[in-house]
Amino acid sequence: MTSIATIEELGAAVRSLRRRAGLTQAEFASALGTTQSAVSRWERGHDEPRVSTLLAMLDVAGATLELGDGVDRTQIRQHLAMSPRQRLHAVRNVSRLAAAAG
Secondary structure, eight states: OOOOOSHHHHHHHHHHHHHHHTOOHHHHHHHHTSOHHHHHHHHTTSSOOOHHHHHHHHHHHTOOOOOOTTOOHHHHHHHHHSOHHHHHHHHHHHHHHHHHHO
């Protein structure tokens, strides 16, 4: 299992998925419903794709995602079910709590 800690490592993982699918950046972008320049930015670590796009990449490449030990899958499902506004509110609450504890 590979662990991704930095945006550069995420970019390398995106490139690896695209190559696993045997696609050019333009073909990969088309399969994902985005642009070739977006794929290039992700691969170079200049931008991060959304979680939904990462899941689509896995699907296009015929790959799966394995979550490591200690991952709270229930919490992940709850966050994925939230609207972007709800997710932002939850993150702000966690940030405030961390700042108060720090």
